[in-house]
Each structure stands twice: as structure tokens, then as C-alpha cells.
Amino acid sequence: MKHATAATETIENDSFTVTDVFKICIRCERLSKKDFGVRIPRPLGNGPSRFIPEKEILQVSKVDPRTQSIFEDAFAALGRLDNISLVMGFHPQYLESFLRTQHYLLQMDGPLSLHYRHYIGIMAAARHQCSYLVNLHVNDFLQVGGDSKWLNGLDGAPQKLQALGELNKILAHRPWLTKAHIEHLLKAEEHSWSLAELIHAVVLLTHYHSLASFTFGCGITPEIHSDGGHTFRPPSLSQYCVCDIANGNGHGHLEERRGNHQVSEVSGEVEVLMERMKQLQECRDEEEASQEEMATRFEREKTESMLVATAEDEECVPSRDVSRHFEDPSYGYKDFSRRGEHVPTFRVQDYSWEDHGYSLVNRLYPDVGQLLDEKFQMAYNLTYNTMAMHKDVDTTMLRRAIWNYIHCMFGIRYDDYDYGEINQLLDRSFKVYIKTMVCSPEKTTKRMYESFWRQFQHSEKVHVNLLLMEARMQAELLYALRAITRYMT
Secondary structure (H helix, E strand, O other), rough: OOOOOOOOOOOOOOOOOOOHHHOOOOOOOOOOOOOOOOOOOOOOOOOOOOOHHHHHHHHHHHHHHHHHHHHHHHHHHHOOOHHHHHHHHHOHHHHHHHHHHHHHHHHHOOOOHHHHHHHHHHHHHHHHHOHHHHHHHHHHHOOOOHHHHHHOOOEEEEEEEHHHHHHHHHHHHOOOHHHHHHHHHHHHHOOOOOOOHHHHHHHHHHHHHHHHHHHHOOOOOOOOOOOOOOOOOOOOOOOOOOOHHOOOOOHHHHHHHHHOOOOOOOOHHHHHHHHHHHHHHHHHHOOOOOOHHHHHHHHHHHHHHHHHOOOOOOOOOOHHHHHHOOOOOOOOOHHHHHHHOOOEEEEEOOOOOOOOHHHHHHHHHHHHHHHHHHHHHHHOOOOOEEEOEEEEOOHHHHHHHHHHHHHHHEEEEOOOOOHHHHHHHHHHHHHHHHHHHHHOOOHHHHHHHHHHOOOHHHHHHHHHHHHHHHHHHHHHHHHHHHHHHHHHO
């Protein structure tokens, strides 16, 4: 979009030029002599993310035609291109799978009505105080004919949705406790859920819990037209001009200059990590730990993961706008870890996504099992064989350690994995980031994002966040689907 100039463009119904109305920069014109009190919105953020430079995000679609094509298709289908998609654009293969799955869950034929789908999205996002996603689906909910009274609070929604509130809470924070809540929803004499409806609801809940993690983990900011995305207050930088609104410019120049002068505090971080991967591979080739030792290492890592602090910040108190969509705001992952409660072990060999969950979802909600499986596989196997500035690197070991650590936090164990590798590959600051983003994403800060893998590219950190998001979603799904399977048998 071009700079506003002292040209012939006029305001509708008036004979004055644009420069007669707005105070703008020297290059565009100094000042008008007339003021009609027009309020001009100014973006609060600088680009799609608070953590990643805007230019780096926008550059992706310019150099990759496939990404540009995906963006165009998304805009044509939804009438918008949200900031989540822009950040995911670093990885177009994944973005394509993600958008296809989300579109099916929200728009295509399924057990739940369209307004129920968006309301469940609101409930799930609100559980983590994710106002970005809540506002997005409030608008969508109203557009598909949802009753605005439901938005006054969960107690204004139908009893059937209110009953889902407890499962929303448990799935988000302690999914190993879902069994009784699943049975309650299916057995209820009034307002009960069918198996197909509950599968659809569970997939939506887990999708938006994990997407809230990604939103906070990447520092996603609201679009300028959204709630929280703009202000009408005058800019604090004298260099900022009204005409910059069209170009999305603002305070980011200062941040960018600040970032350009930052010197990495860590040297050789990547090389150390690569050397550890090499040594672990050599140890694998030389000897294999016994099953007893593998089980011991898992239990040790599971216990240690509980002791990892999520964040140093004070308790986050949700705003009324968000908290009215869920119950018991004080309930969270932190409760059991501080009290030392035991998390039972879930053995993937007994119930896995590939052998059990996939087929159950596909049977009760056709095609969704396939879409989810493709998305899980895409995130898990995605690689460019690079680590920071190094090329031709096999990152399989590192990706598996990240995925399995997240599942370990939820008590999920792979019998064939040596959990001793996790402490070798994931340092303390990275573990703090992972646990915060997965368990208490609303506490994720820019400082935490910047403190891990300081020599890595932003695109690689976004890749990590995709792994965290999908591993979390699959962990929640495994517990819920196992409970549904047990109910059916």
C-alpha cells in the first residue's frame, strides 16, 4: 500500500483532501488546517509476533511461492489471514496440513452444529486465558448464528455445553483423570452426548488447548482490526506517521535496532548439542540398557519434570472477558506438581495413537483420524537437516527427545526409548520453556523464548513450537480416547 500523499484522493462526501484531515509526516505533508475528529487506529503490536521480527515473517511468503499460494487459498476460504498462519508460514508443508484439518473440524460435515464448534473453541482457548483465540471464535460464533446470550458466561450456554466444562478443565491440566468425566457425559440421563459428538468435542478441545500453547509460545499478537490489536492513543515516537498504519510500521524499528546490537551470550551452543547427539548415537550402537533400567530412567525423568518450574511470574489472573467462559480458574497443572501427587504411567505399548486412537476417531468421525495423523506425522518428521548454521544434520534424535519429554510430563511412556537421553539433549532453560508453554502457556514470556537455543533461527524455534503443540494435543487425545474405548468395551 502506498504512502498517503497530498494527492487528489478525497474523503467520501467531503471536498477536502486526505492531508487536510490528518497530521502526517514531512514526506507526506505537514499538517491540515482542519480537524474533523476522525479517530485513527494504531497497531499496538509490531507484526504478527512479539518475539519474531516482522520482516523475517513477511519475507517467507516472498521467497516461497508455495507459502504465498497457501496464504491466498486461506484468505479466499476464510476472508482473512490470521497471524497464526503467517507465523506457521515458516513451514508451509505443516501449515497446509494444519489449515486443512482445522477447516474440516470447523466447517465440514460433522456431528456438532457450527455454533457449538466455535463455542467449544472459545471454552478451550479461555481455559488458558488466550484472548486472541477467544475473540477470533466469538466473532465466528456470531457469524454462524450463535446466540449472543451464551457469550455472557458459561452458565448462559445450554446444559449440554456446561456439562463439557469439567472435561475441558481436566483435559487441559490433568488428562489422566478424564475417565470418570467421559463416562458421566455419555451416561447422563439428560443432555447426554453421543459417542460421535463427544469425539468431535474432544478433538476440538485438544486442538484449541494446544493451539493456545502455540499462540503464547510464538508471542502471537492480535490483528489491527481485532480487540487488543489497536489503540487510538497518539504514538509516543515522533517519527511515527499516520501513513505508517497502512504499512504496519511503528515501534518495531526501535526493537529491531535493539536486536541488531545484541551479541549472543553463548558461543558453541550448537556444536555442543551436536557433539552430544553424536556421543549418544555411539553409545546406542555399543550397548543397550535393560528394560528395568529403561523403566527406572523414565520414572526418574517423570519425577524431575514435575519439579521443573513453569515460570517465575506471579499468578496470572484471567480477565472477566475470558474467565466467564470456563469454571474454576485456579485449577491447573501446577497444583499436583507442588503437592507431589502421583501421575500414573500410560504405556504406549498398551494404547497408542497409531494402533488404537486413529481407528476410533476415524470410525466415529470419518476422515478426521486421517487428517490428524497426517498433521502429527508432519510435525514429528519435519526436518530441513539443519541446526542453526550447520547443514546435513540428522535431527531425528533431538526431535524425538522433545516429543517424548512432553509425553513424559503427562506420564506417557515409550518402552523402547531411553529417557536418559533427554537430560543430555534438553538443558534447563529449554525444559522450563517447554513445560511453561505446554502446561501454563499464558505465562510464556519473550525472555523465556529468547533464553533457549540462542544461536538457532526463529524458524527453528517455530518448528519446536509445532512439535510442542502436536505432542501436547496427542497426549490429551490418548487419555480421552482410551477412556472412550474402555467405555465402549
